[in-house]
Amino acid sequence: MHDRLRGVCAAVLTPFDEALAPDAAALIRHCRWLLAQGCDRLAVLGTTGEANSLSVDERIGLIEALALAGLPGSTLVPGTGCCAIPDTVRLTRSALAADAAAVLMLPPFYYKAVSDDGVFAAYAETIERVGDARLRILLYHFPQLSGVPIPVAVIERLRARYGAVIAGVKDSSGDLANMLSLLSAIPDLAVFSGADELLLPLLEGGGAGCITGLCNIAAPLAAEVFAAWHAGDGERAAKTQARLSALRQAVLAYPLIAALKAILADHSDSPIWQTLRPPLVAIDAARRGALASALDRLGYCLPAVH
C-alpha cells in the first residue's frame, strides 16, 4: 500500500527517436530529472505522453523499462485507459506488475454520447477483469479530448461498488466547480487538477494536487505552491501560483505538447525533444523563437536538461 495520493505530478512527456520509436533510456533520464525537480509522482503515458499514439506493446515496454531501471513504483501513475477494455486491462496489469502507486484511466473514448450505465459498465468490467486488490484508479475526466465526461453520479456509483479502488480523479476539464462538487460528494477522493492555474484554488477546496504537462518544465513552481500552502504560507502560495499561471498562459498560446518539447529542446543538447508522433507535429522555428522570447519576458529559467 502506498502513501495517500497527493502532491505535484508531472504528466510526463515521451521522447521519440528520429524513427518515431519511443526512447526508453531518455524517458528514464527525464523521469529521474523530474523527481529531482520536485515532482512527487510521475504520470507517465498519459495525454501529454502521447500515449494514445503508442501501441499497447510499446506502452508496456516503457512501463517495464521504468521498473527495470529502478524507478520506485510508488512514484509511478501510468495512464492505462484505452478504447478497448482488453487493452486497458493488459496495461493496468503491467502497471501493477511495476508496483505503480495508481493508474490514470480514461474511459473508452471513441463512442460518444454514451450512457452513464455504459461508462459505469466499462470501468466495472475493467476492474473485474484486472481482479487485483492492489488496484488504485485515478479516473481521468477530460471531456475536451476524450469526448466522454465521467459524471459525478457515475463516480459515486463506482466508489460505492469498488471502494478504495476508486482512489481519485484527475480532472482536466478546467472546471473548478466540477472538482469541488466531486469533493463535496466524496470528501476523501484524491482530486487532482489537470490545469495548473487551479492548483491553489483546488488545494483550498480540499483537493490533492495537480497532474499537469507544464510540470515537465515547471515542477519547482508547482511544488512550491503545494509546499507553501501546506506550510500555511498563503501569501507565498498565491504569489507562486500567479507565476505558475502566467507561465501556463504563455505556453498555451501554442499546442501544449509541442511547446513543452520545444522548451526542453531549447535547454538540452540532445535532439530527442524535437520529435512528436503524428498526428502531433513540432512547432516551427519561428514560433519556437517567439515562445522562448515570451518565457524570457516572464523571467523563466530552467536548469540544464539531461
Next chain:
Amino acid sequence: MHDRLRGVCAAVLTPFDEALAPDAAALIRHCRWLLAQGCDRLAVLGTTGEANSLSVDERIGLIEALALAGLPGSTLVPGTGCCAIPDTVRLTRSALAADAAAVLMLPPFYYKAVSDDGVFAAYAETIERVGDARLRILLYHFPQLSGVPIPVAVIERLRARYGAVIAGVKDSSGDLANMLSLLSAIPDLAVFSGADELLLPLLEGGGAGCITGLCNIAAPLAAEVFAAWHAGDGERAAKTQARLSALRQAVLAYPLIAALKAILADHSDSPIWQTLRPPLVAIDAARRGALASALDRLGYCLPAVH
C-alpha cells in the same frame, strides 16, 4: 486489383458472446447473409462493428477468420484506423493479407484540434510503413465521433502524393455539401455516404454509394435505390429512398448500434445479438418494444435472420 469501389456496403455489426468475446462464426454467418441480402461489400470492424472496443489482436483474429471461411477479399473493406500508427499498420497489413478490396481508415482520433499537417503526416506515415502497392484506402471522415475531421485540402494533398492508394472517402458527417465538394475537387474519388438518407442525392452528385449500419437490417432497400438509379428509374429510386430514409429516422430515435442489434435479435432465434461491449449497452425491453412497434407501423419486414 479489384473492381472500382461503388455500391451498397453494410457497416457490419460484430456479434459478441455472453463473456463479451467476439463470435467469429456468427460474424461469418452474418456476412454471408448480408451478401445474400444485396450488399456489394462488407465494411467489417468499423464504428458499427464496435471495432474500437476490440483489441488489435481481436480484430486481426476476425479478419483472418473471415478470410479462412472463404469470404472473398473483394467483398471486404475492414476498418483499420486506430489512435496509434503501429496499430493501424498492423491491421492494414492483416486486411491486405486477406486480399481486402480496401480498408476504411479513421485518422488518429484521441488528440483533437490537430493541424492539417498532422493529419496528413499520420496518413503518410501509415502508408509508407504499410509499403504495399495493393493498398486502397477509404479515408473515414466522421467528425461527430472521431472529433478529427479530414479536410478536403488534406485529401487533395494525399491524393497528389499517393494517387490510387487514396481510393475514396466514407463521409459520415451527414453533410452532403462536403461530399459534393470532395467530388468537385477529385472527380474520380469513390465517395460513400455514411447516412442512408443521402444515398440517392449523393449518387445524383456522382458519388459511389453508401456504407451504413442500417444496411445490417435494410440492405435490400439500399440495393434497390442503387439499382433503380443506375437503371435510370428515378421514380423508383426516389420512392425506395423515401422508405429507407423513414426507416433510418425511426431507428435513430435510439442509439444506433444497440437498436440494430435489437432488431436482429427480434428476428433471430440466437441470443448472439443481445450483447454490446461497454461502453455501449443494449436498449431495455420497453424501448426495444417501442422500436419494434415503430418499424411495424412503417410496414418493415426482415427475412428470418441466421
